[in-house]
Amino acid sequence: MAVDSETKKVFDAEAAASLMKDLRGSYASGRTRSYEWRVAQLKNMMKIVDDHEQDILDAIRADLCKPDQEAYIAEISIMKSSCLRALGELHRWMKPEKVKTSVTTFPSSAEIVSEPLGVILIIGAWNFPLLLSLDPAIGAIAAGNAVVLKPSELCPATSSLIAKLVGKYLDSSCVRVVEGAVAETSVLLEQKWDKIFFTGSGRVGRIVLAAAAKHLTPVTLELGGKCPVVVDSDINLPVAIKRIAGGKWTSNNGQACIAPDYVITTKDFAPKLIDALKHQLEAWYGKDPLESKDLAHIVNSHHFDRLLKLLDDDKVSGKIIHGGQRDKANLKFAPTILLDVPEDSLIMGEEIFGPLLPILTVSSSDGPASNEPVKRFVPTVGPLFQTGSLFRRQNNNVTFVDKLEECFDMIISRGKPLAAYLFTNNKKLKEKFVKTVSAGGLVINDTVLHFAEKTLPFGGVGESGMGSYHGKFSYDNFSHRKSVLYKGFAGDASARYPPYSDRKLKLLKALLSGSVIGVILALVGWS
């Protein structure tokens, strides 16, 4: 197959230049611009996922030991939903947006036309190796661009499968896959792209941005950060625990950009929280998590060692209160909880990206006891729903709110993360959190779910990245929104032209102010 033999050759600067020439030629032919071409590619993208679901699950399992169900939820179903949305909305997205004009440019009409940028480079990440390569490609193709994908080399089975399937199903004159590692990525980055979309670490993000600067190429960076979870005591703990633990460990065993990184709660509530977490972990992964088939592995020994290093500090390892089991040969690492590690430790300085969960506590002040368990009825209805009572005793939990300055400062001082989470029923705390904590996205009383909601822009700010995507945001990300102004020949104000005069100045002032009355008055010389 042409694609396979290509990837066996060395991909050097010459190959990159030649690839660019090919794609520019294809793009210039206008091929990618038609609605029909875009729809055909998107439909074929669906076919990739529909007809090769098992191959994909096998590849992801080979690379990450991700359980099939997890891979299905986190990667395949989101891909499908992305394709479906693009197919359903593309017509609407491609329509020009009419805008109003004012008396300043009268008579005129205006619109904003979306057009593709040209040739796009998408660099995928290893933790969701299918999704994070192909999902951005859906946006780029929907917007009418030619695309080069560089899937992560840390997932060789998935990378190779992507190369094979894209080569088979998509238009290879306009959509290509380049496999490889640092060397190949470097030669790709030397080319002049119309946009680069990168998912990965901040360190590599800087390299990508610096390379893009040489060509003035716009960039979207989807990075990460330390996503905090603030947990108030006055909450429905059984539901909250599932959401916290689920967000942390059921998505690639903590190796996700929006996975909870650490938890902040009060000293008084911590024991309950920890107890509930321990029970939940045992319910999901059994007494020996290393034996569980439902837990993903650490991607490779480099990252395994990185995680070990985070624990390689007496002041940190002594704080492990649950888990800690590991099997380096098989890259297995059990969910591990730590309590009150020093704030200046490495584990609190870097993004963890793994199954370690530090819990930091802030002390409640001496005040009325506010952490009494609130009585509530929590029936479980079959295998499907768990309900909490709609009726709760109101508890303002003033003491924790008083401590929020300290805890929010702690979060803000660590740079803006990709996501931040708060579990509370306290309206004041919630409002303060939403107002004060800057992050890519916030979720109240849940974790990670915003990723699945296509009407919300998904992206970072500050250290967690720039630009966003999902749904129409993907389409816009890979488009140039071109302003178009239509004017006729009537209504030419001589005030625009020299020779200039005071009267012309008056008329211009009126015109620019947008005031029709002002214009009339100026014209008759009254103002």
Place this chain on the structure above:
Amino acid sequence: MGSGVHGMEGGGVEERLAELRQTFRSGKTRTASWRKSQLKALLRLIHENEDKIFEALKHDLGKHAVEAYRDELGVVEKSVNNSLSCLDEWMAPKKSKLPLLFFPASAQVLPEPLGLVLILSSWNFPISMALDPVIGAISAGNSVVLKPSEQAPACSSLLAHTIPLYLDSKAIKVIEGGKEISQQLLEQKWDKIFFTGSSSVARIVMSAAARHLTPVTLELGGKCPVIYDHLSSPSDTEVAVKRIVGGKWGPCNGQACIGVDYLLVEEKYASQMIEMLKKIIKKFYGANPKQMQNISRIVNEHHFQRLRNLIKDPLVADSIVHGGLIDEEELFIEPTILLDPPLDADIMTEEIFGPLLPIITLKNIEESIEFINSRPKPLALYAFTKNEAFKRRILSETSSGSVTFNDIMVQFLCDTLPFGGVGQSGFGSYHGKYSFDNFSHEKAVLQRYFFLELEPRFPPWNDFKLNFIRLAYKFDYLGLILLLLGLTRD
């Protein structure tokens, strides 16, 4: 002028930034009332200092008051008024409609300020290119540092001295200086950098920003072409030529990013075009080139020499059909028209940014599309035509920051249109709400509730859960109900 006074030492810069960050952290700049008070103060600044501003523009660029008002003060005033009237709407969260599957939940997108922003402005519209982005940054609730161009020293100094008298100097500062100060500023960590200027400096700005992962907006330029399709009506033709002349030499004598760079016309209409251009130039600027009124100067010696060099090449000089007079002392270059200079000469490969207008002739006007496409994407593209099919071709087959049919430059005044480039002409956009958005982070906020939880989200995994998820992602509610009732659709 002014370069030594406001922050040559690094210590000075860092201290000032620390103060600005502190102000931002205090939350002061986030309230609607603070933002509006600053915008109103800016309006007062413009009104109360109109004469001083005209004087500074006359000094730096020889701009006539009408030109200065039209292109600078009026633009700023319009921007402030627009922001004041729309600010509440812009600041309001945007609610998102969620699918049933997410029930119970609500979602919104909340705009929030980025923090501390750096605005580097250009010399050609030294007031509006400085203050218009500042308006956006303030509207969005940020702290701001403005570094005006040192190549327009009177305007830079005026801004540095007047802004502290009207705006909150704990949140908004002007730092004057040249290359050295710019370098010091670029070493700092900003939450956003907004740059207007040339692509060569833009590369330096973006590379510096890369070190801190700072997002940037680059408003650059390019060779903005005018496609001139023959118009049958003489009155339309006259209007068109007036607009071309006004659009070429009116704004800062050709030194404008969206100014006309060159003109494309069919061979057989070239001489008629040249005659009309000459006539209108005479009408607007007078017959005697040595005493031209109502036209700006070249900004400085450096740019004067640059432009002079463009017409030094004998082959280029030979193609001059009107004008060509230069006066080094006055930094004056007469409106000059060239007919078919060599396409590989600098005048046709570099952005002119001056009063030289090359006319390129084609056999058929539709060839203009290919001509334009073989060059970098410009900030603006202008086309005079009544042919609707040709308009559609131009729109779909070329790419530029913007396209304006049958006029020049006026798209700049339309606040509902995003103003920005693509490719080599830059990225990011502003004006109107786009300014507000440019300096904001759109934060997604998803609010969930406790009283309902879907078990299939969580392990231990089994087939039931997998089927549930399959159907859920398709929003196949009927299928979900059937699944629950034990009737599956296979």
